[in-house]
Amino acid sequence: MTIVLLFFMVISSLLAQVDRNASSEVRELYKRLNDVSLSINTNQKILLGQQNAFMEGRGWRYGNQEIGLDLKSDMNEVAGLHPNVYGIDFSEIGQWNKELIKSQIQMVHKKGGVITLSWHMRALIDDGKGDQSSKDKSTKIVHRILKGGDHHHILLKELDRLIEFLKEIQNIPVIFRPWHEHNYSWFWWGKNHCNKQDFIQLWQTTSDYLKNQGVHNLLYAYSPTQIESNYLDRYPGDNFVDILGVDHYFYNKIYDLALIGMNPLKKYKEGIVWLCEESVRRNKIPAITEFGQESSHYNRFWTDYFGKPLMKESMEKLTATREAPKKGPAYIMLWRNDQSDPKHYYGPVPDHKNNDNFKELLDTGIFQGL
Numbered sequence: 001m002t003i004v005l006l007f008f009m010v011i012s013s014l015l016a017q018v019d020r021n022a023s024s025e026v027r028e029l030y031k032r033l034n035d036v037s038l039s040i041n042t043n044q045k046i047l048l049g050q051q052n053a054f055m056e057g058r059g060w061r062y063g064n065q066e067i068g069l070d071l072k073s074d075m076n077e078v079a080g081l082h083p084n085v086y087g088i089d090f091s092e093i094g095q096w097n098k099e100l101i102k103s104q105i106q107m108v109h110k111k112g113g114v115i116t117l118s119w120h121m122r123a124l125i126d127d128g129k130g131d132q133s134s135k136d137k138s139t140k141i142v143h144r145i146l147k148g149g150d151h152h153h154i155l156l157k158e159l160d161r162l163i164e165f166l167k168e169i170q171n172i173p174v175i176f177r178p179w180h181e182h183n184y185s186w187f188w189w190g191k192n193h194c195n196k197q198d199f200i201q202l203w204q205t206t207s208d209y210l211k212n213q214g215v216h217n218l219l220y221a222y223s224p225t226q227i228e229s230n231y232l233d234r235y236p237g238d239n240f241v242d243i244l245g246v247d248h249y250f251y252n253k254i255y256d257l258a259l260i261g262m263n264p265l266k267k268y269k270e271g272i273v274w275l276c277e278e279s280v281r282r283n284k285i286p287a288i289t290e291f292g293q294e295s296s297h298y299n300r301f302w303t304d305y306f307g308k309p310l311m312k313e314s315m316e317k318l319t320a321t322r323e324a325p326k327k328g329p330a331y332i333m334l335w336r337n338d339q340s341d342p343k344h345y346y347g348p349v350p351d352h353k354n355n356d357n358f359k360e361l362l363d364t365g366i367f368q369g370l
Contacts, residue, residue: 017242018207021216029114029173030219030242033285033330040276040312040328047114048369049085049333050075050347051290054104055097058349061339064099071107071370074337078348078355079362081369083113085331090119090162091134102169109172113370116175116221116289116333119162123188124154134187142194146201159209166215176218177289178206181247182234183224196234203236221245223289226260227271232278243330244279245289246271250298250305269309273318276325288332292346301354302361306332311366332367 017030039045050073055062057074076082086108093101105115123136124145130136145155166174182199185192189199207220223245224231235241248268250256256264272288279286291306298305308314310332315324337345348358361367 017219018239019211019216019218019220021211022218023170023173023216025171026173026217026219029175030285033114033219033243033287037279037285037327037330040315040324041326044312044328044366045368046310046329046366047084047331048075048081048367049087049114049116049331050083050336051087051089051118051333052092052336053083053086053347054108055088055101056339057337058342058345059339062100063096067100067103071104071111074345074349075347075369077350078352079359079369081362083334083347084368084370085114085116085333087116087118087333087336090117090165091121093165098165105169105172108370111370114175114331115172116177118177118180120187121158124158125151137185137188137190137193140193141188142198142202146198146205155205156209159206160213163210163213163215166210166217170215170217173217173219175221175243176210177221177223177245179203180223180289181225183226183228183230191230191234199234200236204240207236207240219243221287221289223247227268227275238282238284241284243287243289244275244282244284245287246275247290248288249291249335250293250301265305265309268305269314270318272309272329273315273325276315276327276329277319280326286327286329288329290335291332292335295343295345296348296352296354299354300357302348302358307361307364307367311364 017026036045036047053073053075054071071082073082088101108115120134122134123130123132123141125139125141126132127139130138143149144151146152179189179202181187182189182191184190189202210218219242220240221243222235222241225247227246250264260267276286293301310329312324312328316322335346337347337349348355
C-alpha cells in the first residue's frame with residue numbers, strides 16, 4: 001500500500017498542466033498545489049483564501065494611493081494571519097486600483113501566496129434592453145461571439161485586455177477561473193443562454209487564444225455551482241482544465257433545503273468526496289473555488305460547515321471503503337467582505353459572534369494562511 005501511494009504521488013506530481021509551454025513559475029505552483037492536495041495522505045494541509053482580501057474589507061477599501069503599505073485584511077485583524085490565496089476579479093480592475101493590485105500581487109507572491117483570477121465579464125452585445133453587466137441576459141450572446149459569429153471580434157478585444165494585464169505580471173503564476181457557475185443561469189454564459197457545444201467552444205477558444213498570444217503563466221480552474229449530476233455536462237475536456245473546483249454557498253435553513261435538498265450539509269460533504277475522487281480519476285487538483293455564507297451566521301459555521309467537510313476524517317466516513325480519496329482540496333476561497341454593505345461579508349470580521357469558532361478552526365493546524 002505504501003509503495004503504491006508513493007508511486008501515485010510521484011507520477012501525479014510529474015504530470016504537467018494543460019499548457020505544455022507553461023512558465024517555470026506555473027509549473028512550481030502546479031506542483032505545490034498538487035503536493036498540498038496529496039497531503040491528505042500524510043499531514044493534511046489546505047490553503048485559506050478570500051476574494052478581494054487585501055483590497056477591501058468591512059468599512060475600508062484601498063486604491064492606488066495605498067501602494068506601498070503593508071498588506072491589510074479583516075482575517076488578519078481577527079486571527080493574526082492573512083489569506084494565502086488572494087482572489088481578484090478582472091472586471092473590478094480599473095485605473096483607480098490597477099497599480100495597487102499589481103503591487104499586491106507581487107507582494108503576495110513574494111510572501112509565498114497564491115493568486116486566483118476570475119472574470120465577471122460584461123455582456124458583450126448591447127441590444128438596448130439590458131445593463132451590459134455579467135447578469136444581462138436580454139439577448140443570446142455566446143453563439144455570436146464565437147468564431148464565425150458577428151461579434152467574435154468583440155470577444156477577442158476583451159481577451160486582448162486580459163492578455164495585456166497578464167503580460168504585465170507574467171513572472172507570477174495565476175489560477176485563471178473563467179466562465180464560472182455556468183451550470184446555473186444567472187450569467188449570460190449560463191446553461192439557459194447557450195447550448196453545451198457553444199459553452200465548450202467558448203472555454204476552449206479562451207484558453208487557446210491566451211496560449212497562442214503568449215500567455216503561459218496560468219493554471220485553468222473549472223468551477224460549476226454545487227456538486228450536482230450535471231457537474232461535468234459542459235466540461236471542456238481534460239486538456240483544458242488543471243483544477244476541478246466548485247462554488248458552494250450556504251444561505252439559510254429554508255433556502256438551503258430548497259436549493260440543495262434534505263440535509264444540505266451532508267449533501268455538500270458527499271459532493272466534496274465525489275469531487276476529490278473525480279480529481280484522482282482525471283489527475284486534476286480539487287479545490288473549493290468559492291465558499292461561504294453571507295454574514296457567516298450559522299452556529300459553529302467555521303468548524304462544522306467550512307472545516308470538517310474538507311478533512312480526511314470526515315471524508316473517510318462517506319466513502320465505500322472508509323478510506324479518504326488520495327487527494328483532498330488544495331485550497332478553499334471565501335467570497336469577499338464588502339466595504340459598505342453591513343451584511344455582505346463572507347470571511348471573519350472584527351467583533352463577530354463566530355470569531356472564537358474561526359480560531360478553533362485554525363487550532364486544527366490544517367488550514368494555512370499567509
